[in-house]
Amino acid sequence: MTVQTAxxxxxxGNGARHLLSRYLRWQAYHHAAAEWVVLLLFVSxxxxxxxxxxxxxxxxxxxxxxxxxxLIIFPLTTGVFWWTHRKLLVCSDKQFLRxxxxxxxxxxxxxxxxxxxxxxxGATGNDxxxxxxxxxxxxxxxxxxxxxxxxxxYTVLKRFKFSSRQSALKGS
Numbered sequence: 001m002t003v004q005t006a007x008x009x010x011x012x013g014n015g016a017r018h019l020l021s022r023y024l025r026w027q028a029y030h031h032a033a034a035e036w037v038v039l040l041l042f043v044s045x046x047x048x049x050x051x052x053x054x055x056x057x058x059x060x061x062x063x064x065x066x067x068x069x070x071l072i073i074f075p076l077t078t079g080v081f082w083w084t085h086r087k088l089l090v091c092s093d094k095q096f097l098r099x100x101x102x103x104x105x106x107x108x109x110x111x112x113x114x115x116x117x118x119x120x121x122g123a124t125g126n127d128x129x130x131x132x133x134x135x136x137x138x139x140x141x142x143x144x145x146x147x148x149x150x151x152x153x154y155t156v157l158k159r160f161k162f163s164s165r166q167s168a169l170k171g172s
Contacts, residue, residue: 024084034081035147035156037073041066042144049137070115082108100150104143111139 047054047062054062082105089101114136123129148155 024080027080027084031081031085031151031154032156034078035151037069037077038143038147039157040069041074042140044069045137045140067119070112071119074112078108097150100146104147104150107139107143107146111136111143114139 044062044066046052047058048066086101086105089098089105092098092101114132117132118129118136121129121132123133148157
């Protein structure tokens, strides 16, 4: 009679690694959560623009939402999607998507770094903080339309627009 032994630690490790790998591959093509977070950051960032006459209550909640979404939700959704989606740059034969993807890489990186600095250092009013704030604002402003154009075939806004148009047609 032989005794069978199993090394559960390696099987569980391989299983966990396999599940993580499958999740990351799946995440590379499922962008809805990442896109909603970017849209939330874009809109809440517009409310933080100094040139818009926004009242303090709206500004305060927009700032809280923008910082919380940027520091917590963005890395967990958009960050994971971006990291897994980057591998498609190498494989894609579509020149437009590769170029806009690389531009978005840099804009995301610069916008995240400047946002991180602003969240922990703040807009102190000196020239450096104005410069960092302007870079953050400009990269966010450029990223919104470019990201929409980059993923226009799959954007959640297109589906939302279609569903509202469809419901309007049903009503008439």
